[in-house]
Amino acid sequence: MKTRPCASAVKLPRMLRVLCGCFLAFSTQLAAGQVSSVHIAAPTSSAIPPESATAETALALSACPPEVAKGAAVYVLGRSGYERVRDSRNGFTAIVQHTVPTAQEPRCMDAEGTRTWLPRILMVAELRAHGKSQEEIQKVVADAVAKGLLQPPRRFGVDYMLSTKNRVPNEKGVVTPFPPHVMFYAPYLTNADIGVDRTNLGPDGNPVGPAFVAGDGSPYALIIVPVGSHSTTDHTMLHCGSDAAE
Numbered sequence: 001m002k003t004r005p006c007a008s009a010v011k012l013p014r015m016l017r018v019l020c021g022c023f024l025a026f027s028t029q030l031a032a033g034q035v036s037s038v039h040i041a042a043p044t045s046s047a048i049p050p051e052s053a054t055a056e057t058a059l060a061l062s063a064c065p066p067e068v069a070k071g072a073a074v075y076v077l078g079r080s081g082y083e084r085v086r087d088s089r090n091g092f093t094a095i096v097q098h099t100v101p102t103a104q105e106p107r108c109m110d111a112e113g114t115r116t117w118l119p120r121i122l123m124v125a126e127l128r129a130h131g132k133s134q135e136e137i138q139k140v141v142a143d144a145v146a147k148g149l150l151q152p153p154r155r156f157g158v159d160y161m162l163s164t165k166n167r168v169p170n171e172k173g174v175v176t177p178f179p180p181h182v183m184f185y186a187p188y189l190t191n192a193d194i195g196v197d198r199t200n201l202g203p204d205g206n207p208v209g210p211a212f213v214a215g216d217g218s219p220y221a222l223i224i225v226p227v228g229s230h231s232t233t234d235h236t237m238l239h240c241g242s243d244a245a246e
Helices: 004-011 014-031 050-061 111-129 134-146
Strands: 073-078 081-086 093-097 105-109 158-161 167-169 175-177 181-185 212-214 222-226
Touching: 050 073, 050 081, 050 093, 050 105, 073 111, 081 111, 093 111, 105 111, 111 134, 111 158, 111 181
Parallel strands: 073 093
Antiparallel strands: 073 081, 093 105, 105 158, 158 181, 167 175, 181 222, 212 222
């Protein structure tokens, strides 16, 4: 970018020189990719080792379809919570959620999920980093939902979890492997609404069926539709096969 016109600003009125300087500063930030394209503030500093950030970025993006992954924002977990390491160019956000500390849940959520699910995930991580117990975290989150500080999705949307490295809490709260799947926002939906008996659990500890509801009846309920192979016959879409996850 040529800056010669602004270099001659010494002959211009003071206000015009100030405006010219501001424009140059903004142009420099834009060229360096420092202007955020999403509405969540970027971190002011990073305590995440580069090698850890690279590995977690790859894991987070493994949740996305390839074309979506190219433009998705990425968050990685640091000592005091998540930090954004890449801005979104398509409205999607990739992140490795930890519903409980031992879980590993790479997610790739659309714009509606970024607006509603992401703040909840960030809040939980920050509270956990400050030493809050699971019970305390659940209470803070419930209060935030009740006060409207956290909001469930208001429209249909998609949240991809296509990674082959999912380890998620099942209906019993036990962290187990789970196949690649796609999730759809379904606030307050129950398993009974889609004809699934939530008490009839398969070997993986989740309700038996080609699809089921996680978070049964809650504001953050999700329809879970497996699309990849699994170690058991439950929650395996045979017409998709293992190639769908590779």
